[in-house]
Amino acid sequence: MKIIDYKEIDEDFFQKIDLEKITSVDEIINQVRKNGDSALIELSKKFNDGDFKSGNDFIVTQKEIEESYKKVSPEIISALKTAIENVREFSLAQLNSIKELEYKKNNSILGHKIVPHERVLCYCPGGNYPLLSSCYMTVVPAVVANVKEIYLTSPKITPEVIVSADMAGATKIYKLGGAQAVAGFAYGTQTIKPVDKITGPGNKYVAAAKKAVYGQCDIDFIAGPSEVLIVADDIKDSKLIAADMLAQCEHDKDARAYLITNNKELAHSVQKEAQEFLKTLKTADIAEVSFEKSICVIVDDINEAIDLSNKRAPEHLELFVKDKTIIDKFTNYGSLFIDKYCAEVFGDYCSGTNHVLPTNKCAKYTGGLSVFDYIKIQTYQNISKEYSKVLSKTASILANAEGLCAHKLASDLRGEIFEV
DSSP states (O other), rough: EEEEEHHHHTTTTOOOOOOOOHHHHHHHHHHHHHHTHHHHHHHHHHTTOOOOOGGEEEEEEEEHHHHHHHHHHHHHHHHHHHHHHHHHHHHHHHHHSSSOOEEEEEEEEEEEEEEOOOOEEEEESSSSSSHHHHHHHHHHHHHHHSSEEEEEEOTTTOOHHHHHHHHHSEEEEEOOHHHHHHHHHOOSSSSSOOOOOSSSOOOHHHHHHHHHTTBBBSSSSSOOOOEEEEEEGGGGGGGHHHHHHHHHTOOOOTTEEEEEOOHHHHHHHHHHHHHHHHHTTHHHHHHHHHHOOOOEOOSSSHHHHHHHHHHHSEEEEEEEESSSGGGGGGGOEEEESSTTTTTHHHHHTTSSSOOOOTTTTGGOOOOOGGGGGGGEEEEEEEOOHHHHHHHHHHHHHHHHHHHOHHHHHHHHHHHHHHHH
């Protein structure tokens, strides 16, 4: 971990992973659009994401689901039940926070309805680790939102992932992955129905593919490598801080952990604790590379830490600070974890909030995945005869100002009709 002074901050601290157009992804998408299932079969084999004979092989069968349950320990199944229930309860609380609306004015009605998407894809990565937690994090909010068809797909799918997806409530489970999977579900193939929305994390090719198909279907957001930013001031927390930083670093070599503190002794203590953990950490080959590229910034006062954090807009923000009155001054983050007992990994797995979060500074303009991503708010109106006459005067003036003659005509007719 590089330890620097606030005045020495360079672009490394504010780096934004380049997720611009990847030419090979465009080629993959075009191939899938043109050739459907056959392209998915060919590309899956090419990228070592599966060896399929036909489109029917993409789908996990009921027999495979039953066999997967036999291969997963009762301990994991019990933990999945707890985590899924916690995510379900929080998602339901979120859904209940928004109500259908009916607003009455001048004997007219305006309102909005809450309508779930009909068909969605939840993407579960299959890279360094089988992220069974990503299954229920993406599927459960869709179930709570009453989405009719919920597909989950993951490359190199494991029994744990299959069980997690099934317990969470996925309608169908697929074995596809990569940019080709994103294209297949966005545009549809001979055996895959096109979806309304694609959610879930993935590597840079999945992210680039999601960006490319946006408009054909909706997506949650474009995410980059995982990241955590910790603001801390007490050396007694150095062991916890080191562990939390390594928890992010072990995701992949591009993951990042940031520490901001006004305590130089704390910074060096965290460095020392992390090195000790790495000696026995089974994922040290990945975590150590990422940790070496991570950054600790020494600030003079907490206002500098607040400013840095809000500019960095981290995926995960942890606050190990004595002064709790400053919490509301942090405004840009995917999810916030307050105090030493609130481990970020609880959010990753089982506290109830979602772990699919905006990275790469996207937290400046969006929050994490939630039940709201699986619904749409549709407005409606029913204007009375009297109020229509009132509105026609305003609408006609504005339409004429814009030079839209047919708009003015349609408005004028509503006013004229009531003169008869």
